Amino acid sequence: MKLSLPPDWPTTPQAAIALQQKLRSQIETSDRLGSVHTVAGVDVGFTEAGTVTRAAVAVLSFPALQLVESQIAYQPTTFPYIPGLLSFREVPAILVALSQLQTQPDLLLCDGQGIAHPRRLGIAAHLGLLVDLPSIGVAKSRLTGTHAELPPEKGSWVPLHDRNETIGAVLRSRTNTQPLYISSGHRISLETAIAYVLQCTPKYRLPETTRWADKLASNRRSGPQSPPPCHNNQQMNLFG
DNA sequence: GCGACAG
């Protein structure tokens, strides 16, 4: 799929916050998705002392959850990690990885929050809006919001609130295990998002999509190691 | 002013 970073992409935290304020109204939190036959997991990792961002995307069949395609992209890291501004650090590399995909996924599961964010534009919401695909935020910890106690059994969940609104759900994806923070990204409701996350999580705490993307973006991988990009065009030909 | 704070 062909994608590219918008021309007005922010360079400073101030500009990033301003863009979030501008885009928040464009997020759709009601269901607008077709039949889901493929689900993609997206994750990011860092190498070279954090100077290089590695984005990975894994497309799985649904509901079989078998790997269909995966892509990895390396991009120089250009934005620091600032709580609330995660998308500006990770989205650039993610868009490159997604653009390399032959299979256009029907749904995106992202590491991080969807609208469970101070300005309702976490990375999952922002990414979904940019690529115009349904997306769900699947975070391993809380950014903002409060919630009641959560029963220990798999499948139980309680709403995540911020002021007077429900911004997401705290979901037990596995019995007696730390919960997941689920929220709508774009073009999907919270109820539907929870249902998909559970269907993508048959055995472990994290969805199969995320587990695949995690492994591909992680530093200690076993399989084929795609060489980090050479930025100085000094790619020498060892064979003359 | 103080504490919280996705990855």
Place this chain on the structure above:
DNA sequence: ATCTTGTCGC
């Protein structure tokens, strides 16, 4: 996120 070995519990 990343640095890193073994270890406790279902």
